[in-house]
Amino acid sequence: MKTVGIKAQPCAAAAVMERCRAAGWTLEPEQAEKLAAYLDLLMQWNRAMNLVGTHSWIETLERLVFDSFELARFLNHKVLLERTESALERFAVENGNRFGGRGSGRPRRMSLKTTLFRRNDGSAAFEMGQFQKQNALGQGSEAAFPICWDLGAGAGLPGVPLRILWERGEYWLVEAREKRALFLSTALARIPLPGTRVFRGRTETFMPGRQADLVLSRAFMPWREVLGLVRDHLAPGGRVILLTREVINAGELNAGTLKTDWRMTASEAYQVGPDTRRLYALAADPA
Secondary structure: OOOOOOOOOOOOHHHHHHHHHHHOOOOOOHHHHHHHHHHHHHHHHHHHOOOOOOOEEEOOOOHHHHHHHHHHHHHHHHHHHHHHHEEEEEEEOOHHHOOOOOOOOOOOOOOOHHHHHHHHOHHHHHHHHEEEEEEEOOOOOOOHOOOEEEEEEOOOOOHHHHHHHHOOOOOEEEEOOOOHHHHOOOHHHHOOOOOOEEEOOOHHHHHOOEEEEEEEEOOOHHHHHHHHHHHHEEEEEEEEEEEEOOOOOOHOOOOOOOOOOOEEEEEEEEOOOOOEEEEEEEEEOOO
């Protein structure tokens, strides 16, 4: 007897790993298990309520999920690294007398990569420990940074696959549409994603009294409207991350009705099949 809702061809972790490997991405077994569970659940729900425009887990993986992989790399290698290095530079200058050459009496500019990340001696560990305690960017707790908002999270793309790969900080999936928010809550109940939460409601209801280090927007609303909406809720040094097919030039950021000076801190273009897709990190300078 055929049971309604059971897929004829379930998504297996081994198949997910193989598809990812063929596209140049390597997953840990636990990540593949979680991603397979998410894709399975998404395809089951998609038959009833049309959550995404794809019709198989393979199509979903290749057309939609790989965006999350690119986003994880972008956040680690361009957005958070740039912010961390900037903070480390400030820390090194401010504490130069303590860590400078013996008897020099002068601040020493520490080599971020070799001194803080690659050396294994006790002094390097002490320096990094002092940085984590004193640096406001991390607030002394890796788990507290960054606070990330995924606005208009939909069916969890890019958010859920991103969190499978990238577990840093606190991540809010903000979704006003009831059925999509219910799907997200169901997915998180079945797939453990530490620090990941769902807010069912409008962004305007979610934001008051909160600040974010990162705000993600993918097809949520036109990007200029996103910048105006979230500006007052960005933490110091915060970034808006845009996922789009649109080309955004730096000169466009402060045109029109935007009241804040915005600057582009990072960007990247990548291919998904015949499509060129883009990632942008934008920062707001104080008024």
